[in-house]
Amino acid sequence: MIKFFRKIRQRLITENQFRKYLLYAIGEIVLVVIGILIALQINTWNQKRIAKEDERKILANLKSEFQQNRKELSGAITMNEKCMETGRFIMNLIGNDVEKIREIDTDSLLFQGFEYAQFNPSENALADLLQSGRLNLISDEYLKSLLYQWTRAKKGAEDQFSGLDDKIEDDLVPYLTLNYPLRDVDSYGRLAWKEKSKLDNDKTLIFRDMQYENLLDDFLYRLSGYTIELKRMDIIFKSIVAEIEKLEKNIQ
DSSP: OHHHHHHHHHHHHHTTOHHHHHHHHHHHHHHHHHHHHHHHHHHHHHHHHHHHHHHHHHHHHHHHHHHHHHHHHHHHHHHHHHHHHHHHHHHHHTTSOHHHHHTSOHHHHHHHTTOOOOOOOOOHHHHHHHHTTGGGGOOOHHHHHHHHHHHHHHHHHHHHHHHHHHHIIIIIHHHHHHHSOHHHHHTTSSSOOSSOOOSOOOTTGGGGOHHHHHHHHHHHHHHHHHHHHHHHHHHHHHHHHHHHHHHHHHTO
């Protein structure tokens, strides 16, 4: 094709037909420009197609990760609410009649009162997206905003749990270590002791001690705060999954 155009150009020059040659040259330039524009358009279309396919994969990975995380989160919230319920029951026993307390299995109650859960989400898809700088492949600004909200909410929940865990380790467990037979409590856990402690003890004493009441009150306050943060995260999770599903329909 190039050889064909070259022959035409040479013939026009040889025949001294300058005007026709000029028109031909302009036409040739126009054809070249049109070819370049078409090539650019095809390249742009191809890049958009690749970007859309990348976005589709990113959304699928995020959706799968957040759906799984939401299941784990729901379990943690349920477990913590049960722990809160047990804690409130224990709190209502404090200061009550000793004989009434002796009728209750306080070992089981104290064990259940420690059965709270930490939420540890999977973040592989999101972390890869943030660290690789590919977040800009997501075209929806609202979804990006939700993802940033999630990272902030996660940090807030982690801070709440840190205070809760420290309270258990630094105050409540040391108190019970001195004032209650933990062997009897652990008979309901992984140790599953078959026999209770043989040492003399009065398990009702902690229910007449203001220090224990204050420690339990502080623990429940912190656990409540942590659970509230988890519920906020659940709302963000729900919004993220709903937004992803909406985007998936739009990029089909």
